[in-house]
Amino acid sequence: MINLLKTDLIRVFKDKLFLVLGIIGVAFALFTPIVSRILLFGLELDPSDMAEIVPMTAKSMFFSSFSLSNNFGLIVPILVTIILCKDFSHGTIRNKIICGNRRWQIFLSLFISGTVAMFAAILAHALLTLGVSVLLFKYQAEPFTASDLGYFLLSVLFEAIVYAYVASITAFLCAWAKNSGVAIVCFIAILLISTIVGSISTMALMLIIPEENETAYNVWNFLSRINIFVNAQIGNGRSYSTEDVLYILLPPLCFGAITVLSGLFIFNKKDLK
Amino acid sequence: MDYALKTFDLSKQYKKKAVVNKVNMNICRGDIYGFVGENGSGKTTIIRLITGLISPNGGSFELFGATNTSPEIYSARKKIGAIVEAPSIYQNMSASDNLRMQCRLMGINSEEKIISTLKEVGLEAVINDKKHASDFSLGMRQRLGIAMALLGDPEFIILDEPMNGLDPAGIVEIRELILKLNGEKNITFLISSHILTELSLVATKYGIISHGQIIREITATELRAECGRITDIVAADQEKLMQLLRQSFDESRLSYRPEGVRINGDVNLHSVLCEIISSGNEILSVKCSETSIEDYYLSLLGGAKHD
Numbered sequence: 238m239i240n241l242l243k244t245d246l247i248r249v250f251k252d253k254l255f256l257v258l259g260i261i262g263v264a265f266a267l268f269t270p271i272v273s274r275i276l277l278f279g280l281e282l283d284p285s286d287m288a289e290i291v292p293m294t295a296k297s298m299f300f301s302s303f304s305l306s307n308n309f310g311l312i313v314p315i316l317v318t319i320i321l322c323k324d325f326s327h328g329t330i331r332n333k334i335i336c337g338n339r340r341w342q343i344f345l346s347l348f349i350s351g352t353v354a355m356f357a358a359i360l361a362h363a364l365l366t367l368g369v370s371v372l373l374f375k376y377q378a379e380p381f382t383a384s385d386l387g388y389f390l391l392s393v394l395f396e397a398i399v400y401a402y403v404a405s406i407t408a409f410l411c412a413w414a415k416n417s418g419v420a421i422v423c424f425i426a427i428l429l430i431s432t433i434v435g436s437i438s439t440m441a442l443m444l445i446i447p448e449e450n451e452t453a454y455n456v457w458n459f460l461s462r463i464n465i466f467v468n469a470q471i472g473n474g475r476s477y478s479t480e481d482v483l484y485i486l487l488p489p490l491c492f493g494a495i496t497v498l499s500g501l502f503i504f505n506k507k508d509l510k
Numbered sequence: 511m512d513y514a515l516k517t518f519d520l521s522k523q524y525k526k527k528a529v530v531n532k533v534n535m536n537i538c539r540g541d542i543y544g545f546v547g548e549n550g551s552g553k554t555t556i557i558r559l560i561t562g563l564i565s566p567n568g569g570s571f572e573l574f575g576a577t578n579t580s581p582e583i584y585s586a587r588k589k590i591g592a593i594v595e596a597p598s599i600y601q602n603m604s605a606s607d608n609l610r611m612q613c614r615l616m617g618i619n620s621e622e623k624i625i626s627t628l629k630e631v632g633l634e635a636v637i638n639d640k641k642h643a644s645d646f647s648l649g650m651r652q653r654l655g656i657a658m659a660l661l662g663d664p665e666f667i668i669l670d671e672p673m674n675g676l677d678p679a680g681i682v683e684i685r686e687l688i689l690k691l692n693g694e695k696n697i698t699f700l701i702s703s704h705i706l707t708e709l710s711l712v713a714t715k716y717g718i719i720s721h722g723q724i725i726r727e728i729t730a731t732e733l734r735a736e737c738g739r740i741t742d743i744v745a746a747d748q749e750k751l752m753q754l755l756r757q758s759f760d761e762s763r764l765s766y767r768p769e770g771v772r773i774n775g776d777v778n779l780h781s782v783l784c785e786i787i788s789s790g791n792e793i794l795s796v797k798c799s800e801t802s803i804e805d806y807y808l809s810l811l812g813g814a815k816h817d
Contacts, residue, residue, distance in 0.1 A: 244614045253602060328598040329611075332658065335561045335594075336615055337587035508564040510595070 238342045241333060245324075245350035252320045258313065258358050265309045266365035270298055274373040295370035296377045296389075300472030302363035303396045305403065305465075306432060309362055315421050317355050318407045321347055322417035330509060344412055344504040348497060351404035356397050377475075385475060392472040395485050399465055402489035402496070409500035412507065428466055435467030463488040512539045514574060514666045514698040515560060521568035522555055529555045531722040532569060537700060537715070539665075542692055544713030545702035546807060552722040553702040554595055557670050560700075561592050574665070588616075591664035593672060597655020601644040605636045605654050608643055609661060616662045623661065631657045632683050648675030656684065660691075666698045667691070673708055681708065688712050706803045718807060735763060737801045741777045744770035746792035754789050758782070769797065 249255060273293060304310045324330045324347070333343050377385070406427060410420035438461040447454040462470065462484045470485055477485070515537040522530040530552045537543045547553045558564045560571060566578070574589055576582035599608050609624040628637050631653040636646075643654060652675050659667055669688075673681050689712060691697045703709045709716070716733060718726045728736070745751040751771050755764055763774045773782075779798065786793055 240615055240617045244611055247614065248600070248611065251603075323600075323602075327601055328594075328596060329600055331561070331563055331592075331594055331598045332612060332615060334563055335587060335590060335592050336662070337584045338615075339584060506565075509558075510563070 238338075238346065241338055241342055241346040242349060244333075245346045246353060248324070249317070249320050249350050249354045252323070254316050254320050255354065255358070258316045259361070261312055262309055262358055262362035263365060266302070266362050267369055269302075270295075270366060270370040270373050273298070293374055294377045295367055295374050296472065298370040298374070299363050299367040300392065300396075302366045303359055303399070303471070305399075305428065306467060310359065311428070313355050313358050313362075314403050314407055314424060317351055317358070317404070318411060318420050318424060319417045320354070321351050321407060321411045322415070322420055325411065325415040325509075326417065328510070334509065340505045341501050344408065344501050345497075347411065348405055348408035348500070351408050352397075352401045355404050355407075356400045359396075359400060360393070379475070388475055388477070389472075391477065395471045398486060398489050398493075399471070402465060402493040405493045405496040405500065409496045409503070412500050412504040415507075415509075431464055431466035435461065435464045438464065439467075465489055465492070511536075513537065513572065514539050514541070515571065515700070517556075517560075517569065517571040519569035520556065520559060520566055520571055522552075522559060522564065523567045529722050530559065530566075533719070533722070533724050535717055535724060536727065537698060539698050540692065540696045540714075542688065542699040542701065542712050542714045544709035544716045545700055545719065546704075546706060546709065546716055547702075547719035549704075551719045553719055554670055555722075556719070557592070557594055557668055557700070557702065561590070561594060561668065562587060563594065588662070589665040590668060591659030591662060591666075592668035592670075593652075593655040593659055594668070594670050597651050597658070599643045599651060599654055599658065602642055604640050604642060605633055605646075605650075605657075606638070608654060609657060612658045612661050618662065627657045627660050630660065630687065632680070633657060649677055649680050652676055653680070653684075656687075663695075664697065666700070668700045670702050671704070672701060673703060673705055685712055706807055710803050733803065733806070735774050737803055737806050738774070739776055740799055740801055741773045741779065741782075742767060742769040742771070742795075742797045742799075743773070743782075743786070744794040744796075745786060746794060750789065750791050751786060754785060754791070755782075758785070770795065 277293065301307065302309065305314075324333075330343065334340070407420065407424060410423050411417075414420045414423065438457045441457040442454065442461060445454045445457065461467075465488050470481060474481075513536060515535065517533050517535045519532040519534060520530060521528060521532055533552075533556060535543075535556075545553050545556075555564070559566050560573065562578075562583070571578050573583060573586040576586035600611060603611065605628060606624055609627060613619065613624065625637055628634060633650065633653050636650070643651060646654065652672065656669070656672060659669070672684055676684060685708070688699055688701070692699060692712075699712075701709060701713070710730075710733075714730050716726070716728050716730070717724050718728070743751060748766070748771060752764065752766070755771060755773065759773060765772045765774075779796070783793065783796065
């Protein structure tokens with residue numbers, strides 16, 4: 238398993254597409270905070286004036302970098318899916334089976350290397366965004382304390398879990414489709430459907446008055462909060478309640494486990510060319 | 511008998527169509543097994559079944575004594591090296607990097623092994639070359655695939671159409687490599703090919719497959735006996751003729767055919783005919799001809815299609 242994982246990680250990180258991903262990540266990390274600052278400067282606004290509409294802080298920029306509906310957040314899973322699928326298109330997956338590796342090991346290695354690659358790319362991009370942003374904006378409106386560091390690290394851990402879930406979807410799609418084109422189309426479809434459901438639930442929450450229709454409000458609120466692709470619960474405060482932690486952790490862990498188990502089942506039965 | 515591979519009614523169906531139908535193959539350790547069959551006969555499917563790329567719908571097989579459903583099959587697979595259909599190589603990596611990846615996968619840590627393997631398959635020119643495998647010729651990719659199959663010092667090498675894309679010099683090199691590995695290290699080979707004459711230069715045993723079924727398993731010695739020169743004699747009393755010939759020839763060289771009593775191999779025709787005449791039997795016709803391996807194969811296929 239270790240040999241498999243080593244091989245997969247080296248394969249992913251050595252791929253030219255990963256270098257392309259790095260270049261795009263750097264470009265977005267420089268572009269987004271600078272353009273935001275220029276826009277604010279052009280509109281003669283102070284970041285604090287925007288605080289109520291869009292919080293313009295380095296912290297918000299850092300955590301929004303992880304968003305899957307962001308440009309880079311969408312590019313990362315797509316390019317990593319292409320890299321992972323190369324094992325099927327080049328036929329090199331056969332070497333792994335012929336070498337005597339078990340199928341579950343091969344799938345888990347694919348999933349873990351996908352998670353590491355995706356999170357490494359998005360974290361590097363987010364950290365660079367943070368680095369540029371702190372030069373242009375404050376980290377946050379309030380002074381930075383030790384508890385903020387804990388909140389920051391915990392939030393990064395939560396993002397890692399979310400990306401592990403995303404990687405489980407891409408690994409599942411790779412194993413199922415064995416083709417990067419089909420896997421990407423399916424991934425975009427999942428993202429699109431989740432975004433539409435997310436938008437509908439957000440609109441519903443705006444229209445429903447909780448006191449008048451509590452059940453409907455709770456249902457839409459639940460649907461909104463478990464939607465990993467659209468919700469932005471991570472990093473938008475200074476501490477997490479137990480309810481927040483449950484809503485952040487349970488959906489990716491549950492859906493991720495289901496996806497990984499389905500992937501293992503499908504890959505175990507799959508005939509390979 | 512120590513078997514590298516044994517299959518028991520191995521079957522595979524795709525959408526209710528039997529691609530491999532109750533195949534029984536026996537490959538002993540040290541054999542060079544020539545796997546012969548027309549396009550779509552099921553050769554590659556059998557290789558995929560053995561290598562674990564696909565699962566059988568029926569039957570089973572044993573690889574170095576490990577049944578395909580037992581956990582030991584994974585350790586048994588570590589003893590094999592294979593090229594299935596096309597070489598499985600990383601197109602965006604150089605030849606050396608491809609072998610490094612394979613080494614990592616197998617837990618081998620030896621740069622010397624990479625260099626010696628590349629030399630062994632005639633790819634010494636690209637040892638320090640950064641050229642990607644995607645820029646290689648078909649023959650070079652084939653050699654690289656063979657190098658990857660050789661890396662883990664396998665005891666059993668499965669090569670699916672290994673001569674594809676190789677130039678005549680390359681074919682000779684690979685043939686010599688197969689014979690060398692078999693002779694020096696007693697490595698067992700399963701080689702599928704359409705080029706029968708090429709296979710006949712290396713194979714010690716043949717499996718002839720048609721429509722998903724093994725129609726004949728035959729050793730190279732038996733095949734040589736069945737091919738080559740044949741003499742068909744028709745006499746007035748065929749039974750008497752056969753009894754007479756049995757006194758002069760080994761039973762395995764004689765058979766009843768529609769064309770008459772067949773004698774395989776070289777015959778001193780003059781003395782045979784004199785003996786028949788002196789026995790009082792009347793000779794109605796004598797026909798001498800040569801059978802090539804291809805003729806033999808085609809006659810078998812004709813029989814199989816007929817069945």
